[in-house]
Amino acid sequence: MNKRYYRLAVILVPLFWLVSSGASAQEYKRVHLTGSFPDLPGARMFIMPLKIDTPLNKGKLDIWLENIEAGEYPIGIGYPLEKGSAPIYFRSKDGGIKLLKNDHPAATLFTYIYLDPGQSDSYVLTPVKGLTVQKILNYKQYDNFRSDLFGLNISSNARDAELYEKIVKLNEQYNKRSVYKIMDSLYQRSTLPDKIYSEFEREAKRQNHQNNYAALLKAKRAFAMKHPGSPIAALAILDIDSANLAEHLGSYQQIMGKMTGRAIKSSYYENMKLKIAALNGVNLKEGDPFALPSGKTPGSKILNYNPVDYKYTLVEFWASWCVPCRAQNPRWNAMLRQYKNKGFAILGVSLDQYAVEWNAAIQKDRLENWLHVSDLESSFSSANALRYGIQFIPFNLLIDSKGRILRKNIDPSGVAIFLQKNIP
Numbered sequence: 001m002n003k004r005y006y007r008l009a010v011i012l013v014p015l016f017w018l019v020s021s022g023a024s025a026q027e028y029k030r031v032h033l034t035g036s037f038p039d040l041p042g043a044r045m046f047i048m049p050l051k052i053d054t055p056l057n058k059g060k061l062d063i064w065l066e067n068i069e070a071g072e073y074p075i076g077i078g079y080p081l082e083k084g085s086a087p088i089y090f091r092s093k094d095g096g097i098k099l100l101k102n103d104h105p106a107a108t109l110f111t112y113i114y115l116d117p118g119q120s121d122s123y124v125l126t127p128v129k130g131l132t133v134q135k136i137l138n139y140k141q142y143d144n145f146r147s148d149l150f151g152l153n154i155s156s157n158a159r160d161a162e163l164y165e166k167i168v169k170l171n172e173q174y175n176k177r178s179v180y181k182i183m184d185s186l187y188q189r190s191t192l193p194d195k196i197y198s199e200f201e202r203e204a205k206r207q208n209h210q211n212n213y214a215a216l217l218k219a220k221r222a223f224a225m226k227h228p229g230s231p232i233a234a235l236a237i238l239d240i241d242s243a244n245l246a247e248h249l250g251s252y253q254q255i256m257g258k259m260t261g262r263a264i265k266s267s268y269y270e271n272m273k274l275k276i277a278a279l280n281g282v283n284l285k286e287g288d289p290f291a292l293p294s295g296k297t298p299g300s301k302i303l304n305y306n307p308v309d310y311k312y313t314l315v316e317f318w319a320s321w322c323v324p325c326r327a328q329n330p331r332w333n334a335m336l337r338q339y340k341n342k343g344f345a346i347l348g349v350s351l352d353q354y355a356v357e358w359n360a361a362i363q364k365d366r367l368e369n370w371l372h373v374s375d376l377e378s379s380f381s382s383a384n385a386l387r388y389g390i391q392f393i394p395f396n397l398l399i400d401s402k403g404r405i406l407r408k409n410i411d412p413s414g415v416a417i418f419l420q421k422n423i424p
Contacts, residue, residue: 031068031115035061035125038133042080045125047073049354061125070116072164072235075125077152079136081105088141089196097194107139111152111172114164114232123156142197145180147172163232166223167239174216178208217244221255228259231266238272238381242391246279271386278389286408290315290399293349293384295375298359303373307403311343311423314415315397316370317390319351319379320361325394329365331412335419336369342423343401349384350374351393 037043039059046053047065050073054063061077083105092098109127128151135149143150151172154165183204187197217240224233237252245252256272263269278284290307293315297303307313316332318325336346348370352358358374361367375382380391398407398415407418 029067029069029117031065031117031121031123033061033063033065033123033125037061037077037109037127038131038136040079040133040136044078045075046078047075049073065115068115068117070114070118070160072112072114074110075113075152076108076110077125077127078109079107079139081107081137081139088198090198091196097196105139107136107150108144109150109152110144111147111154112164112168113154114158114161116158116160119160120156120158123154123158123161126153126155127151128153142180142183142201145176145183147176160230160232163223163227163230164235167220167232167236170216170219170223171239174208174212178212179204182207221251224255225258229261229263231263231268233259234263234266234268234272238268238275242275242279242389245275249276249279252276267383271381271383274383274386275389278386284388284397284405284408286405288405290397290403290405291387293347293373293375293387295349295373295384298355298362298372303371305347305371305373307399308401310345311401312406312419313345313347313399315347315349315399317349317351317385317388317393317395319393320357321352322393326361326365328394328412329367333366333369335412335416339419339423340369344419344423345371347371347373351379351382351385351390352376353379353382 033045037056037059039056043056043059044053045056045061045063050065050068052063052065056077089097109131113123113125115123128148131149139150154161154168156162179201183197183200186200186204187195190200220236220240224236227233234256237255240252253276256269256276259269292303292305295303314332316325318329320326332346336344346369348362348367350358350372352361352374353376355374355376358376362370362372375384377383379385384390395409397405398410398418399405407414410418
């Protein structure tokens with residue numbers, strides 16, 4: 001996929017829970033996507049995890065997708081812009097405002113879509129009302145928050161897709177439009193002689209969380225109680241942050257207890273149970289047995305690992321996009337070279353969503369001597385992150401040959417000291 005669209009898409013919208021729901025029996029694996037958009041040269045439709053990147057034909061989208069599993073997918077329409085047409089400014093160390101080099105600007109209409117071939121094979125994408133070629137050409141840096149101007153609507157006779165669209169709109173209202181409204185207000189009211197939007201984004205998000213997050217949670221709880229048999233109800237609760245879940249755990253468990261049918265058969269419901277178990281302190285106590293992670297190796301094989309084969313194993317939770325994780329990888333490599341033949345191993349549990357990025361990071365950081373596994377789900381929403389209650393990375397566990405947790409979140413220096421004392 002064209003990286004200009006990918007970078008924007010990752011920035012624009014918070015990650016949802018990109019997992020197959022297992023919500024319905026699927027006799028058909030094909031879905032048909034259609035739509036009409038303003039016609040500009042180079043316009044493309046992309047679906048990141050499916051590696052779909054296809055040009056529009058005179059503004060028309062008409063494509064069949066094969067072998068589709070029921071679940072949610074990030075999708076976008078990207079328009080390349082002329083160099084310099086969407087400048088990005090930043091404040092330099094000397095206090096001046098400078099222009100960030102922007103060789104590949106793009107206007108991106110981005111959202112999430114729920115596809116279920118078992119319910120329908122037809123999905124129609126449309127831009128928000130009033131989108132024109134001229135508006136696209138005038139696209140500016142923080143228009144990525146303007147889902148009311150640069151958004152996508154999804155229509156289908158699939159019931160889950162219809163319900164999912166309601167959750168998407170709730171999230172877009174909170175994460176995009178509300179933030180932009182506050183940010184623009186702060187910018188307009190500021191009396192600074194030189195000002196840039198980026199300096200108001202953090203404060204806008206803080207105020208938005210303080211003023212609007214409770215309403216978002218209330219809407220999601222109401223949605224889940226209204227549709228207890230839908231897997232989208234389980235998703236609505238799963239999408240809530242761990243801090244709020246922990247604070248009101250009893251009420252959320254009551255909502256889950258009233259779910260029925262396809263909702264409790266979905267992986268969203270199963271992941272929610274993992275998340276609640278982690279919030280209750282399960283699985284990561286020192287001295288407790290460590291449950292092996294799920295997923296596949298970089299070669300798409302089942303992980304061949306047993307703690308009994310090693311004296312000690314460092315289980316390192318990381319991802320290709322995690323800068324501090326990768327900064328300490330050389331130290332882990334040096335440690336592994338010293339102790340690999342003495343019974344020490346490193347098991348890397350990646351929170352990456354895309355195999356191509358995961359594999360590229362392994363090669364670049366020279367991690368071929370590690371054991372690797374990933375379920376290739378959506379970072380902190382992945383089954384592994386939920387199972388162990390991982391809310392930040394880097395994070396690690398040191399386990400012994402019996403699979404018991406000896407230490408939690410120990411830095412390279414601490415691991416080195418431990419190995420010096422315990423491996424002759």
